[in-house]
Amino acid sequence: MRKLYFLVPGTGGKFACGGLWAELKTFELAKKVCSAELVTYKQRENNTLFLDDLIERSPFNLEQITFVIGWGFDVPKIAQKLSQCHLIYHAHSAGYGFTLPANIPIITVSKNTMGYWGQKSPNSLIYYLPNQISPEFYNLNLSRDIDVLVQTRKSSEYLIKQLIPALKQKCNVYVVDGFVADLAQLFNRTKVYLYDSAEYWAQQGVSEGFGLQPMEAMACGCHVFSSINGGLSDYLDPGFNCQKIAGYSQEYDIKRILEVVNQNTAFEMPAILLNEYREENILARLNLILTEIDEFFDFSQSSAGNIANLTNMRIMKLNAQRVWKKLTRR
Structure with a gap:
C-alpha cells in the first residue's frame, strides 16, 4: 500500500x-x-x-x-x-x-x-x-450536578442571548467559553447538552461537517438538544435519540429542557449507533x-x-436538449 x-x-x-x-x-x-x-x-x-x-x-x-x-x-x-x-x-x-x-x-x-x-x-x-468517537467518551454513571451545559463557540445568538439567560433563572446552567481539558468528564456531570450551530455555519457559507460534540455528549449519557444541520443529520434523530433545539419558541424549548432535567435520568445510547464511530x-x-x-x-x-464531467456547460447543454425534445414532441 x-x-x-x-x-x-x-x-x-x-x-x-x-x-x-x-x-x-x-x-x-x-x-x-x-x-x-x-x-x-x-x-x-x-x-x-x-x-x-x-x-x-x-x-x-x-x-x-x-x-x-x-x-x-x-x-x-x-x-x-x-x-x-x-x-x-x-x-x-x-x-x-x-x-x-x-x-x-x-x-x-x-x-x-x-x-x-x-x-x-x-x-x-x-x-x-x-x-x-474516542474511548474516553462513555457513561461513567456519575452524579450529574450540571443541569444544562452549552459551549459558546458555534452557538447561535438565540441560544446565548435568549435561551441561556432564561434557563439560568430556572436551573443550574454551565457555560463554557474556552478550551476544556477533560470534556468527557464534563459531559459525565451534565444532564442536558445544548448545541445550535446552524446559524454559525450559515455565516461561514459551508456545512457542519460532522458535529463531534453532540455525539460525544450522548456517549457520556447526556440528553442532547441540537440543531440538525449538515453532518448532524447523519446520527441525530429528534424524538428518538435527541430533541430539536430552537423549536418554535423560547418557551417551548424551556418547557422541554426542564422536563428532561427534572427526570434526572441519563441518556442510554444504543450500542449499535455508537459502534459505528468507534476505532474497530x-x-x-x-x-x-x-x-x-x-x-x-x-x-x-x-x-x-473517459466519462464526461458534469460541468456547468454540460448541464446547460443537457437542459437545452431536454427543452428541444419537449418542443419537438409538440
Whole structure:
C-alpha cells in the first residue's frame, strides 16, 4: 500500500479547531493500517515535515506515495500544486464551491457530505469514513450536578442571548467559553447538552461537517438538544435519540429542557449507533477504502478517464436538449 502524507496547515495555534483534531485522529488511525506521516504546509513546526521541503529534498517515486488533503479553503491550491501526484480529498464540511477531477478519490466524514460530493463529482470514487468517537467518551454513571451545559463557540445568538439567560433563572446552567481539558468528564456531570450551530455555519457559507460534540455528549449519557444541520443529520434523530433545539419558541424549548432535567435520568445510547464511530469499525473501513484506492491508482497509471464531467456547460447543454425534445414532441 502506498505511503500516505497527511497535509494540514499546522497542528495547533490559529489552526486549532474540531476539523483539525478530527484530521489528526484519522492520521493516527491510518498509521495502524499503512505507513503514514504528517506534513504541514503553512506553519513550520519542530519534528514535523514541511511540504515545500519535502518536495524539494525527497527523491521519492511519486507513483508510490499518496497525499491526503483536507483543509477545504486550501484544497484547490494544494490540488493544483500537487497535480502530478496521487491525491485523496478527505472531505469534512461541504459547500466550498470548488470541483475536483475524477482522478482524486474523495473520503467523506458524513453521509451528508458524501451526498454533496455524489452530486458535485458524480465521476469520482467516493467513500464514507466517519470520525472517531474516542474511548474516553462513555457513561461513567456519575452524579450529574450540571443541569444544562452549552459551549459558546458555534452557538447561535438565540441560544446565548435568549435561551441561556432564561434557563439560568430556572436551573443550574454551565457555560463554557474556552478550551476544556477533560470534556468527557464534563459531559459525565451534565444532564442536558445544548448545541445550535446552524446559524454559525450559515455565516461561514459551508456545512457542519460532522458535529463531534453532540455525539460525544450522548456517549457520556447526556440528553442532547441540537440543531440538525449538515453532518448532524447523519446520527441525530429528534424524538428518538435527541430533541430539536430552537423549536418554535423560547418557551417551548424551556418547557422541554426542564422536563428532561427534572427526570434526572441519563441518556442510554444504543450500542449499535455508537459502534459505528468507534476505532474497530473505522479501522476496518479505512483498510478497505485505502486498499480500493490503491488499486484505482494502479489502474489509472495506464488508463485515462473517459466519462464526461458534469460541468456547468454540460448541464446547460443537457437542459437545452431536454427543452428541444419537449418542443419537438409538440
